[in-house]
Amino acid sequence: MNAAVIIDRRRVLAGGGALIVSFSLGSALAQQQEAPAAAAPSPPGSLKTSPYLDAWIRIDADGVEVFTGKAELGQGFKTAFQQIAAEELDIAFESLKVTTADTRLTANEGYTAGSNSMKDSGTAIQNAAAQVRALLIAEAARRLGLSAESLRTADGAVIAPDGNRLSYGELVAGDMLHVQAQPTSKLRAPATFKVIGRSVPRVDIPTKVTGGAAYVQDMRLPGMLHARVVRPPSYGAQLTECDTAAVEKLPGVVKVVRDGNFLAVVAEKEFQSIKAMNALAAAAKWKESASLPKQDNLLNVLTSLPSQDTTIFERSNPAVAAHKTIEATYTRPYQAHGSIGPSCAVAQFIDGAMMVWTHTQGVFPDRQGIAEMLRMPPASVRLIHVEGSGCYGHNGADDAAADAALIARALPDRPVRVHWTREQEHAWEPFGPAMVTKLKASLDGNGRIADWNFDVWSNTHSMRPGGAGSMLAAQHMAQPFAVPAPRPLPLPEGGGDRNAIPFYNFPNARVVHHFISAMPLRISAMRALGAYHNVFSIESFIDELATLAGADPVEFRLKHLDDQRGRDVIEKAAQAFGWEPDQKPPPDRGYGFAFARYKNLAAYCAVASEVEVNRETGRPRLVRAAAAVDSGQVVNPDGLINQIEGAIVQSMSWTLYESVTFDDTRITSIDWQTYPILRFNSVPESIVVHIIDRPGQPFLGSGETGQGPAAASIANAIANATGKRLRNLPLTRKRIKEAIDA
Amino acid sequence: MMTLKVNGREHQVDVEADTPLLYVLRDDLKLNAAKYGCGLGQCGSCTVIVDGKAVLSCVVPMVLLEGKHITTLEGLGTIAEPAPIQRAFMEEQAAQCGYCIPGMMMRAQALLQKNSKPTDEQIRAELEPHLCRCGTHMRILRAIHRAARLMDTADASPAASGSAR
Ligand code: FES
Ligand code: FES
Numbered sequence: 001m002n003a004a005v006i007i008d009r010r011r012v013l014a015g016g017g018a019l020i021v022s023f024s025l026g027s028a029l030a031q032q033q034e035a036p037a038a039a040a041p042s043p044p045g046s047l048k049t050s051p052y053l054d055a056w057i058r059i060d061a062d063g064v065e066v067f068t069g070k071a072e073l074g075q076g077f078k079t080a081f082q083q084i085a086a087e088e089l090d091i092a093f094e095s096l097k098v099t100t101a102d103t104r105l106t107a108n109e110g111y112t113a114g115s116n117s118m119k120d121s122g123t124a125i126q127n128a129a130a131q132v133r134a135l136l137i138a139e140a141a142r143r144l145g146l147s148a149e150s151l152r153t154a155d156g157a158v159i160a161p162d163g164n165r166l167s168y169g170e171l172v173a174g175d176m177l178h179v180q181a182q183p184t185s186k187l188r189a190p191a192t193f194k195v196i197g198r199s200v201p202r203v204d205i206p207t208k209v210t211g212g213a214a215y216v217q218d219m220r221l222p223g224m225l226h227a228r229v230v231r232p233p234s235y236g237a238q239l240t241e242c243d244t245a246a247v248e249k250l251p252g253v254v255k256v257v258r259d260g261n262f263l264a265v266v267a268e269k270e271f272q273s274i275k276a277m278n279a280l281a282a283a284a285k286w287k288e289s290a291s292l293p294k295q296d297n298l299l300n301v302l303t304s305l306p307s308q309d310t311t312i313f314e315r316s317n318p319a320v321a322a323h324k325t326i327e328a329t330y331t332r333p334y335q336a337h338g339s340i341g342p343s344c345a346v347a348q349f350i351d352g353a354m355m356v357w358t359h360t361q362g363v364f365p366d367r368q369g370i371a372e373m374l375r376m377p378p379a380s381v382r383l384i385h386v387e388g389s390g391c392y393g394h395n396g397a398d399d400a401a402a403d404a405a406l407i408a409r410a411l412p413d414r415p416v417r418v419h420w421t422r423e424q425e426h427a428w429e430p431f432g433p434a435m436v437t438k439l440k441a442s443l444d445g446n447g448r449i450a451d452w453n454f455d456v457w458s459n460t461h462s463m464r465p466g467g468a469g470s471m472l473a474a475q476h477m478a479q480p481f482a483v484p485a486p487r488p489l490p491l492p493e494g495g496g497d498r499n500a501i502p503f504y505n506f507p508n509a510r511v512v513h514h515f516i517s518a519m520p521l522r523i524s525a526m527r528a529l530g531a532y533h534n535v536f537s538i539e540s541f542i543d544e545l546a547t548l549a550g551a552d553p554v555e556f557r558l559k560h561l562d563d564q565r566g567r568d569v570i571e572k573a574a575q576a577f578g579w580e581p582d583q584k585p586p587p588d589r590g591y592g593f594a595f596a597r598y599k600n601l602a603a604y605c606a607v608a609s610e611v612e613v614n615r616e617t618g619r620p621r622l623v624r625a626a627a628a629v630d631s632g633q634v635v636n637p638d639g640l641i642n643q644i645e646g647a648i649v650q651s652m653s654w655t656l657y658e659s660v661t662f663d664d665t666r667i668t669s670i671d672w673q674t675y676p677i678l679r680f681n682s683v684p685e686s687i688v689v690h691i692i693d694r695p696g697q698p699f700l701g702s703g704e705t706g707q708g709p710a711a712a713s714i715a716n717a718i719a720n721a722t723g724k725r726l727r728n729l730p731l732t733r734k735r736i737k738e739a740i741d742a
Numbered sequence: 743m744m745t746l747k748v749n750g751r752e753h754q755v756d757v758e759a760d761t762p763l764l765y766v767l768r769d770d771l772k773l774n775a776a777k778y779g780c781g782l783g784q785c786g787s788c789t790v791i792v793d794g795k796a797v798l799s800c801v802v803p804m805v806l807l808e809g810k811h812i813t814t815l816e817g818l819g820t821i822a823e824p825a826p827i828q829r830a831f832m833e834e835q836a837a838q839c840g841y842c843i844p845g846m847m848m849r850a851q852a853l854l855q856k857n858s859k860p861t862d863e864q865i866r867a868e869l870e871p872h873l874c875r876c877g878t879h880m881r882i883l884r885a886i887h888r889a890a891r892l893m894d895t896a897d898a899s900p901a902a903s904g905s906a907r
């Protein structure tokens with residue numbers, strides 16, 4: 001009933017012409033479609049918002065092209081999408097071309113974030129490709145006067161029983177693919193997959209390892225100029241004085257651009273722009289104000305700021321009585337994305353139209369922001385995604401795009417490349433927010449968890465553009481745009497409360513999200529958002545409770561978990577690690593375990609680790625880790641393993657070493673000396689990742705699933721090695737040493 | 743005008759003497775592999791080989807390079823004919839974003855030219871100046887071990903080595 005109404009509305013919205021093609025598509029697919037699910041009349045993944053098949057697949061005489069509105073960020077999904085399309089279209093992998101996010105060419109898929117690319121775009125491409133293949137078969141049947149069932153496809157062609165071949169290019173005419181997707185598709189059976197499920201080598205790697213142009217940083221357009229920005233020394237600093245005359249006379253300098261507190265210099269050559277930037281920085285006088293909180297007192301700072309409190313989960317079973325109760329507080333500092341290649345963008349302003357090449361995660365929302373900043377209609381602004389250095393969330397990419405656009409507008413016709421300095425990236429990127437969690441739980445008489453209380457204090461975890469006010473250039477202009485009011489990200493995905501609700505089965509539980517709207521430091525989305533700290537807290541505290549119960553950590557987790565896929569992942573990781581109840585690690589070593597289902601609705605991941613602690617210095621070292629992951633149907637196993645390996649190594653670096661530092665006015669962690677991260681002397685001996693494949697199940701994504709479990713697993717191993725529980729991130733050698741000596 | 747020998751070819755470049763090599767490679771010679779990561783000698787992404795030694799090109803001014811032989815990743819091989827180190831990184835799929843990788847490869851190449859059978863410990867020690875934010879370290883190590891084996895077999899079989907042709 002409900003479904004019928006919605007379908008009707010869609011028909012009306014689609015208009016007469018689309019209605020007809022929609023019907024013809026319907027009949028082409030009629031034989032093959034499963035009965036449409038009553039409650040799910042809209043097509044899956046991003047087809048919901050971009051339903052036309054030719055938004056995803058375009059075929060002409062030159063070949064077949066696949067489009068995604070997502071941005072390749074080094075996760076390798078461009079290769080995975082190509083695999084999916086090749087499989088469903090029945091065409092050679094090599095013959096496909098994949099085009100990524102471009103406001104002129106691709107669907108608007110919002111942000112490439114939240115490990116959603118496979119779920120949104122992968123699913124859309126899979127279904128679009130399957131439906132395109134059905135249309136091509138139907139068209140061949142019509143032309144040949146044969147039944148669709150008698151035809152098959154192979155290698156980009158429809159083949160008749162007599163061997164007659166009609167290539168896809170021959171079959172597509174006019175707007176044939178400009179039809180709306182049907183709610184369901186006849187997908188290929190996983191047992192027959194030829195490309196999905198194989199570790200196809202990544203398409204981008206050969207260029208990257210031979211010095212090809214692979215990044216926006218490598219772009220060189222004819223006549224391109226080099227720009228550098230001079231950022232204020234601290235948040236809110238006002239430019240009081242700047243004599244630009246001397247800088248304008250420096251060799252190669254084309255222009256100094258000043259707009260309020262926004263200051264930049266443009267030169268013919270790159271190093272000339274750097275020298276000019278230094279001269280300009282020396283000439284600029286700023287008025288600063290001391291506005292930053294006390295770095296060593298974040299716990300009190302955060303919990304005493306006004307917060308908007310929401311109970312996001314409550315369950316009660318008064319029949320279960322508490323015997324022993326413990327509580328603990330965990331903290332996470334501000335942490336930096338710290339891309340190895342600082343943010344960069346190229347922009348060109350010609351005839352009133354702005355083009356920006358950027359490594360943003362969201363070309364469409366970023367276009368919106370830039371258009372607003374420049375007071376231009378969005379249609380006159382085009383953003384094209386070009387890969388950058390790995391970003392792990394919202395780093396300086398969008399800001400650099402805005403910088404480039406603002407500078408390029410002042411120099412019509414010539415392309416302008418802006419590259420941030422290391423120090424600018426470290427000081428000005430929006431950090432991963434600091435967080436506090438307070439936990440309190442009890443065991444019942446049988447050593448099971450009887451009640452569970454979880455309170456999390458956090459800022460929002462996304463200040464991404466949409467409006468101009470999210471971008472530094474717009475904030476610094478003479479007529480500035482205000483930073484938009486922060487909003488909590490809605491559940492079930494959540495932001496600060498991402499993964500705050502326990503995935504375990506506790507008879508009594510209460511989870512409160514304390515959303516803090518004041519943002520003393522500039523923050524935004526960093527890989528896994530709140531899940532990193534929430535999983536670290538939950539999985540550390542589970543171990544504290546296991547210790548209290550005298551139970552093995554793995555068994556204790558299984559005892560509280562009903563979800564079968566979760567159990568499988570835990571058992572697989574434990575087995576791969578060689579986990580044994582009552583195991584004794586070698587002296588000064590410890591074993592740790594942790595598990596989470598990312599966002600409680602995406603991929604499952606468990607990590608077991610062995611950590612060595614030097615009792616003299618406190619220095620921790622991850623010796624080895626074994627992980628298991630269930631990400632639904634696996635498209636590229638090696639790509640998935642690469643993501644999880646990377647997540648464990650990166651999370652280890654966050655967990656052991658990293659915190660943004662600041663005094664009362666300035667960010668003081670401004671390079672790799674002042675913001676140390678993992679180096680090769682601390683790289684583990686081995687990391688093994690086991691995949692539990694789920695053929696035919698939805699894609700669950702993987703980019704962020706490992707961060708939380710890796711952190712807690714390492715923390716638990718340190719506790720196991722030292723007998724001391726550390727609850728404040730990062731778990732530095734100094735803190736470990738103090739705990740050992742305490 | 744200065745003369746710079748890069749990847750076996752001489753180039754006349756018109757730059758100021760204090761310009762770090764990195765900008766000359768990227769801006770004047772239009773080479774991509776050496777990357778700007780920090781400009782401070784802290785991350786290794788700008789590494790190239792100068793007279794057989796791995797060097798951080800972001801902190802070496804042109805004035806020190808007269809007459810020296812510079813090799814960048816572009817000079818080792820191509821997609822069609824990759825050098826052993828390039829083949830090894832492809833075969834191990836040793837990249838996520840890949841931004842740090844060219845620098846790592848040049849450091850590894852310099853090491854393998856001196857020491858064709860480095861231990862795991864020697865490789866780790868050698869790579870100490872290099873940062874990777876994506877956490878690709880395990881694969882980078884595997885790729886360098888693989889490159890050592892590939893170079894070994896390349897030396898052993900004259901048909902496969904470039905100089906034989
Ligand atoms: S760019 Fe040269 S060491 Fe970082
Ligand atoms: S692969 Fe991205 S920084 Fe190393």
